[in-house]
Amino acid sequence: METEPKTANELALGDTAYKYGFVTDIESELAPKGLDEDTVRFISAKKDEPDWMLEWRLRAYRHWTTMREPTWQKVNYPPIDYQDAYYYAAPKTKERLNSLDEVDPELLATYEKLGIPLREQEMLAGVAVDAVFDSVSVATTYKGKLEAMGVIFSPISEAVREHPELVRKYLGSVVPYSDNFFATLNAAVFSDGTFAYVPKGVRCPMELSTYFRINATQTGQFERTLIIAEEGSYVSYLEGCTAPMRDENQLHAAVVELVALDDAEIKYSTVQNWYPGDADGRGGIYNFVTKRGACRGRNSKILWTQVETGSAITWKYPSCILQGDGSVGEFYSVAITNNRQQADTGTKMIHIGRNTSSRIISKGISAGHADNTYRGLVRIQPKAEGARNYTRCDSLLIGDACGAHTVPYIETRNASAKVEHEATTSKISEDQLFYCLQRGLPEEEAVSLIVNGFCKEVLQTLPMEFAVEAQKLVGISLEGSVG
Amino acid sequence: MALLEIEGLRARVEGKEILKGVDLRVEAGAVHAVMGPNGSGKSTLAHVIAGRPGYEVTDGSITFDGRDLLSLGADERARAGVFLAFQYPVEIPGVTNTTFLRHALNAQRAERGEPTLDPIEFVRMLRDKMRSLGVTEELLKRPVNVGFSGGEKKRNEILQMAVLEPRLAVLDETDSGLDIDALKVVADGVNALRSPARGMLLITHYQRVLSYVVPDHVHVFAGGVIVASGDKDLARELEEKGYADFAAADAA
Numbered sequence: 001m002e003t004e005p006k007t008a009n010e011l012a013l014g015d016t017a018y019k020y021g022f023v024t025d026i027e028s029e030l031a032p033k034g035l036d037e038d039t040v041r042f043i044s045a046k047k048d049e050p051d052w053m054l055e056w057r058l059r060a061y062r063h064w065t066t067m068r069e070p071t072w073q074k075v076n077y078p079p080i081d082y083q084d085a086y087y088y089a090a091p092k093t094k095e096r097l098n099s100l101d102e103v104d105p106e107l108l109a110t111y112e113k114l115g116i117p118l119r120e121q122e123m124l125a126g127v128a129v130d131a132v133f134d135s136v137s138v139a140t141t142y143k144g145k146l147e148a149m150g151v152i153f154s155p156i157s158e159a160v161r162e163h164p165e166l167v168r169k170y171l172g173s174v175v176p177y178s179d180n181f182f183a184t185l186n187a188a189v190f191s192d193g194t195f196a197y198v199p200k201g202v203r204c205p206m207e208l209s210t211y212f213r214i215n216a217t218q219t220g221q222f223e224r225t226l227i228i229a230e231e232g233s234y235v236s237y238l239e240g241c242t243a244p245m246r247d248e249n250q251l252h253a254a255v256v257e258l259v260a261l262d263d264a265e266i267k268y269s270t271v272q273n274w275y276p277g278d279a280d281g282r283g284g285i286y287n288f289v290t291k292r293g294a295c296r297g298r299n300s301k302i303l304w305t306q307v308e309t310g311s312a313i314t315w316k317y318p319s320c321i322l323q324g325d326g327s328v329g330e331f332y333s334v335a336i337t338n339n340r341q342q343a344d345t346g347t348k349m350i351h352i353g354r355n356t357s358s359r360i361i362s363k364g365i366s367a368g369h370a371d372n373t374y375r376g377l378v379r380i381q382p383k384a385e386g387a388r389n390y391t392r393c394d395s396l397l398i399g400d401a402c403g404a405h406t407v408p409y410i411e412t413r414n415a416s417a418k419v420e421h422e423a424t425t426s427k428i429s430e431d432q433l434f435y436c437l438q439r440g441l442p443e444e445e446a447v448s449l450i451v452n453g454f455c456k457e458v459l460q461t462l463p464m465e466f467a468v469e470a471q472k473l474v475g476i477s478l479e480g481s482v483g
Numbered sequence: 484m485a486l487l488e489i490e491g492l493r494a495r496v497e498g499k500e501i502l503k504g505v506d507l508r509v510e511a512g513a514v515h516a517v518m519g520p521n522g523s524g525k526s527t528l529a530h531v532i533a534g535r536p537g538y539e540v541t542d543g544s545i546t547f548d549g550r551d552l553l554s555l556g557a558d559e560r561a562r563a564g565v566f567l568a569f570q571y572p573v574e575i576p577g578v579t580n581t582t583f584l585r586h587a588l589n590a591q592r593a594e595r596g597e598p599t600l601d602p603i604e605f606v607r608m609l610r611d612k613m614r615s616l617g618v619t620e621e622l623l624k625r626p627v628n629v630g631f632s633g634g635e636k637k638r639n640e641i642l643q644m645a646v647l648e649p650r651l652a653v654l655d656e657t658d659s660g661l662d663i664d665a666l667k668v669v670a671d672g673v674n675a676l677r678s679p680a681r682g683m684l685l686i687t688h689y690q691r692v693l694s695y696v697v698p699d700h701v702h703v704f705a706g707g708v709i710v711a712s713g714d715k716d717l718a719r720e721l722e723e724k725g726y727a728d729f730a731a732a733d734a735a
């Protein structure tokens with residue numbers, strides 16, 4: 001089918017000239033603007049990828065050209081011009097600063113409120129730090145420890161080269177390249193991401209990526225993550241960062257695939273604090289992410305926790321495919337939208353195996369002029385004898401100009417299934433606020449405390465060291481929402 | 484100058500005038516009881532002192548410790564030392580009693596330039612106070628007022644007062660709905676906090692509590708004004724005769 005949209009460059013120079021130009025360009029750090037097969041080849045070549053990987057990307061790209069951007073979600077944004085973007089840029093080394101004095105004071109104030117240690121503040125802000133404490137050396141120590149246990153934890157680009165048998169087997173096995181518009185785009189042009197493999201019976205001794213917090217801030221626009229937990233293994237992975245993240249790229253279309261085999265458990269926690277745009281809704285990241293976990297083995301378990309406070313638009317449904325008998329899927333979500341932010345988020349629990357169970361706890365908070373939608377699907381397939389689901393969606397409104405919506409889809413094709421759904425919508429009451437103020441709490445602290453109480457059930461599923469920061473983040477994201 | 488001076492205070496709620504010229508002075512060290520019929524404006528007075536949004540002061544002044552209280556926000560008043568024990572304490576789901584109280588105390592300490600207490604230091608301090616008030620450890624771990632019985636809520640208010648050690652405590656019917664043992668416990672809690680530096684305003688319907696917490700002054704509140712003031716004997720007189728004798732002022 002080969003319908004290659006032409007880039008501005010191509011149109012100007014003609015195909016031959018452009019392709020010639022492409023050859024010299026391979027040394028450059030930036031792919032030409034626009035997206036066509038050559039862009040995909042360029043990215044693949046840059047990563048030194050084997051042919052099968054390039055082929056897969058190209059299949060995805062070709063499929064993408066036949067797809068249309070979806071419009072069913074309850075979010076609004078101006079049309080994205082996919083040809084007016086760069087799809088590959090070597091990670092920019094941040095400008096090195098000499099001390100925290102040179103850092104944007106607004107950013108520092110937020111670090112301060114989050115309680116991020118001084119040294120990490122320096123790293124996050126790109127201040128040159130003492131080599132001894134450099135995150136890289138810390139990371140190397142951990143890496144040795146993990147390797148000794150047989151755990152593979154590396155950039156996915158490295159895994160493609162070094163563990164092709166694993167990547168080939170599992171990549172796209174949960175989120176196929178043809179899955180949806182943004183996932184397909186990601187499959188064609190993914191820049192990098194994380195690969196983790198936990199062998200049989202191994203309990204990963206640390207939260208993966210907690211020590212990578214610094215590195216994790218350099219995530220790309222089209223990230224791809226693949227985590228495989230072999231029989232009887234356990235791994236907890238933490239993505240993101242409570243510190244505010246600024247990024248030039250407006251569209252973020254990541255893909256995350258999880259595979260849990262017999263008796264394995266994967267816990268995947270996300271704290272998303274991308275730039276939400278200004279108070280009037282200018283700028284901000286579009287966070288359109290596909291996250292899906294396959295509970296392939298018997299009694300396997302996948303647990304998603306997400307705290308979504310950033311981005312202009314958040315649009316994602318971390319899902320579980322409960323294939324193995326007795327497998328368990330859980331989804332805990334806090335989504336906060338303030339000012340002009342929009343979120344349409346939730347989960348899908350697909351019950352295929354017998355005695356599978358799922359639990360969904362969603363807390364949506366809207367303030368300002370923001371919109372917040374929970375959208376969730378619980379599907380019980382005919383063979384899912386004894387399946388059960390419990391869903392609770394609570395929405396909290398701050399002020400009169402924001403919106404909260406709950407859109408549950410329940411499809412039951414097995415009579416033995418038990419599906420429960422509860423939903424509430426409430427406001428921070430004046431009584432609650434006054435009660436807190438009367439005890440001496442400043443208004444913002446009062447709101448933060450009340451909202452944290454509202455989210456407690458979700459926040460307490462986060463790894464300990466992160467829970468405290470996440471609590472502070474909840475308060476910070478709502479600053480200026482009252483009064 | 485008295486700790487609290489209220490002069491010619493008029494206030495409206497939802498466009499309706501409730502306080503119609505209140506004059507009241509509470510000296511440091513004194514306990515003032517305020518009694519009066521339902522709907523006369525006692526809670527309104529308490530809320531206006533505490534700075535609850537939605538109450539419009541149309542005339543008069545409130546001076547606290549020499550400061551113009553009306554120019555301060557509710558939280559600033561609290562940090563300046565004004566405490567209100569609520570007639571109807573409010574539930575805050577998901578926030579444990581301990582956490583709530585620690586945040587409150589630390590906000591007040593910060594205002595005074597004192598170091599904040601970490602959770603361990605705080606709990607140590609809290610233990611002593613809760614024991615004497617018969618507040619259980621279990622109650623402290625529960626979310627603020629959620630599912631508390633009426634009596635538990637009232638005890639909890641007194642515990643908060645004991646922890647925050649305010650300069651002025653306004654207790655709005657803290658004695659209502661308490662069984663006789665609980666009443667004694669709460670009264671002991673209040674008496675323990677009587678001090679030369681602290682003033683108290685005790686809003687109540689019952690003489691009963693006043694035999695445990697003996698007031699220095701008693702005021703009769705009716706129709707949005709104080710219609711009579713006297714010593715503790717006035718309370719006894721009220722109990723016998725009811726408010727009928729003061730109703731004339733109410734009609735005004």
Ligand SMILES: Nc1ncnc2c1ncn2[C@@H]1O[C@H](COP(=O)(O)OP(=O)(O)OP(=O)(O)O)[C@@H](O)[C@H]1O
Binds near residue numbers: 496523526
């Ligand atoms: N938010 C409000 N909106 C409308 N009216 C109000 C409001 N708050 C108080 N009022 C009215 O003001 C009057 C005084 O109420 P307040 O609660 O101060 O009485 P009270 O003396 O405390 O009574 P009680 O002894 O029953 O507690 C009542 O008529 C009440 O209905």
Ligand SMILES: [Mg+2]
Binds near residue numbers: 526656
């Ligand atoms: Mg009252």
